[in-house]
Each structure stands twice: as C-alpha cells, then as structure tokens.
Amino acid sequence: MIFTRHTIPNAIKAAARAIRTFFSKDPVIASAGVQSIRELRCSACPHLVGDQCSLCSCFVSVKTSLASEACPDGRWSKETRFSKGLIPKRSVDIHTGVSRN
Ligand code: SF4
Numbered sequence: 001m002i003f004t005r006h007t008i009p010n011a012i013k014a015a016a017r018a019i020r021t022f023f024s025k026d027p028v029i030a031s032a033g034v035q036s037i038r039e040l041r042c043s044a045c046p047h048l049v050g051d052q053c054s055l056c057s058c059f060v061s062v063k064t065s066l067a068s069e070a071c072p073d074g075r076w077s078k079e080t081r082f083s084k085g086l087i088p089k090r091s092v093d094i095h096t097g098v099s100r101n
Contacts, residue, residue, distance in 0.1 A: 002049055007057040014058065017068040026080045030067040034079050038064035041075045 021028050030038070042048050042060045051059050055072040063069045067079040077083065 002052045002054055002057045004057050010056050010058060014063070014066065014069060018066050021068040027067045030065055030069075030079045034067075035064050038071075038076045041071070045073070045075060047073060 018028055039060070042053070042064060045053075047054045048060060051061055053060055053063065053072070056063075058069075064076075070076065070078045
C-alpha cells in the first residue's frame with residue numbers, strides 16, 4: 001500500500017468533490033461504461049501499483065467510480081452531464097499506457 005503525505009489530503013479532496021457534485025446536477029457515480037474504460041486505462045498505466053495510483057495514492061477502484069474524479073496524468077477526465085469523462089488531455093495508447101504526444 002502506498003501511503004504518502006498526500007494520501008489523506010487527496011482522499012479528503014476527493015470526498016469533498018463528490019459531496020459538491022452531489023449538490024450539483026452532475027452525476028456522483030460514473031456510468032458503468034465510463035468506469036470500465038477508466039479501469040482499462042488504469043490497468044494499462046505504468047503508475048498503477050496494486051490497486052493504487054502512485055501519483056495520487058488513490059485506490060483506483062474507488063477513483064474510477066466517482067464521476068468527479070480525474071486522472072492526475074491526464075489519461076481520463078471527470079464525467080459531467082456534458083461530458084463522458086473519458087477525453088484525456090493528451091493521447092495515450094490504452095494498451096501500453098504510453099503517451100503518443
Ligand atoms: S495515473 Fe491515471 S491512469 Fe494511471 S493509475 Fe493513476 S489514475 Fe489511473
């Protein structure tokens with residue numbers, strides 16, 4: 001398990017984002033299709049260690065299910081009522097996790 005000085009602050013921030021989303025019109029839980037694709041991208045990512053992301057220390061099984069979360073490396077984005085939360089900031093090969101840019 002990865003535990004850094006960022007682990008607890010990041011978990012608190014993620015919970016705050018989810019709570020804020022709860023009071024908005026955006027979805028709190030990501031749709032099943034979005035979760036599946038996010039999990040696929042995480043599973044091919046070199047930053048995945050066990051079930052945790054080594055960049056943010058989040059448990060990706062939880063992170064990928066929350067609509068308000070986004071990948072810290074730009075491999076997937078948050079899901080809102082206007083977006084499906086999959087468009088990365090940069091192009092990444094989902095099979096190798098290698099950036100194409
Ligand atoms: S950097 Fe992004 S894609 Fe990689 S494990 Fe972390 S959350 Fe998943």
